[in-house]
Amino acid sequence: MTTEIPKVYQVGDVTVTRVTEMMLGGIPPKVYFPGSWDRMFLEENRDSLPSGLIDGNSQLIVSIGTWVVKTTNHTILIDTATGNDKNLPLNPDLANLQLPYLKRLKEAGVTPEEVDYVLLTHLHVDHVGWNTKLVDGKWVPTFPNAKYVFPLAEQEYYSSEASHNKANEVNFNVYEESVLPVVEAGLTQTIGPEGGHFLEIFKFIPTPGHSIGQMSISLKSDGEEALFGADVMHHPFQVFNPDWNSMYCEFTDQARISRLRVLEYIADRPVIYFSTHFPESAAGYVTRNGDGYKWDFI
Ligand SMILES: [Zn+2]
Numbered sequence: 342m343t344t345e346i347p348k349v350y351q352v353g354d355v356t357v358t359r360v361t362e363m364m365l366g367g368i369p370p371k372v373y374f375p376g377s378w379d380r381m382f383l384e385e386n387r388d389s390l391p392s393g394l395i396d397g398n399s400q401l402i403v404s405i406g407t408w409v410v411k412t413t414n415h416t417i418l419i420d421t422a423t424g425n426d427k428n429l430p431l432n433p434d435l436a437n438l439q440l441p442y443l444k445r446l447k448e449a450g451v452t453p454e455e456v457d458y459v460l461l462t463h464l465h466v467d468h469v470g471w472n473t474k475l476v477d478g479k480w481v482p483t484f485p486n487a488k489y490v491f492p493l494a495e496q497e498y499y500s501s502e503a504s505h506n507k508a509n510e511v512n513f514n515v516y517e518e519s520v521l522p523v524v525e526a527g528l529t530q531t532i533g534p535e536g537g538h539f540l541e542i543f544k545f546i547p548t549p550g551h552s553i554g555q556m557s558i559s560l561k562s563d564g565e566e567a568l569f570g571a572d573v574m575h576h577p578f579q580v581f582n583p584d585w586n587s588m589y590c591e592f593t594d595q596a597r598i599s600r601l602r603v604l605e606y607i608a609d610r611p612v613i614y615f616s617t618h619f620p621e622s623a624a625g626y627v628t629r630n631g632d633g634y635k636w637d638f639i
């Protein structure tokens with residue numbers, strides 16, 4: 342059996358590599374884009390859309406993963422997927438996984454001990470899971486030498502009763518198992534509501550809506566630029582239909598505003614967009630297409 346060599350993107354002086362935790366197919370678009378999905382979009386555009394967006398039954402394909410950024414001095418992870426062994430009584434699909442994520446991370450050239458920073462766009466179930474791992478019945482930091490960095494507004498909300506509502510069922514118990522242990526280990530640093538620069542190359546940019554304090558993370562190095570858009574979009578169909586929210590977007594009007602702002606920004610610049618959930622490589626470019634936008638994988 343051959344091991345697939347992860348694709349490496351160069352952004353200025355740094356490299357970016359995808360580590361995919363899982364690919365998910367068979368997702369009905371009508372369920373994923375509640376109230377928005379329009380069958381005619383697919384009928385009319387099927388031939389011109391990039392391949393790999395849907396399966397043979399016209400159901401969506403999405404992924405969950407991490408981006409690894411390597412600079413001369415640091416190894417950085419952006420979002421940490423879902424994790425193994427998690428107790429998610431209200432989210433059985435993502436509960437108690439047993440996936441070889443750490444092995445894939447190693448194939449991408451990273452051991453847990455050498456991670457210097459874990460940057461989290463928001464604190465949803467599929468972005469914080471590998472923050473911790475279960476050892477002798479206790480949740481401990483997976484990356485013991487890392488500083489975990491995330492928006493303060495996310496911590497305040499998900500550590501409070503306010504977040505324990507129906508819209509957030511999928512995130513029930515996530516803060517307790519995947520965030521609190523790194524807080525208690527003294528490994529965290531928060532980003533204020535206005536966002537801001539981090540290290541020399543990153544900038545946290547508020548893109549709320551999908552979650553209360555979600556931030557996208559821009560990367561600039563040696564004149565080149567990329568954007569880790571988090572869950573501003575879940576699937577390339579939203580590049581073509583910016584008003585479609587996913588079923589996981591909590592504050593829907595604000596989510597549409599943030600999505601459009603990101604698309605406007607990256608459509609006119611050579612900015613690589615690194616998504617969390619797109620299928621295929623999960624990376625690509627947004628360009629203008631008439632009055633709207635289109636997507637191409639790289
Ligand atoms: Zn997500």
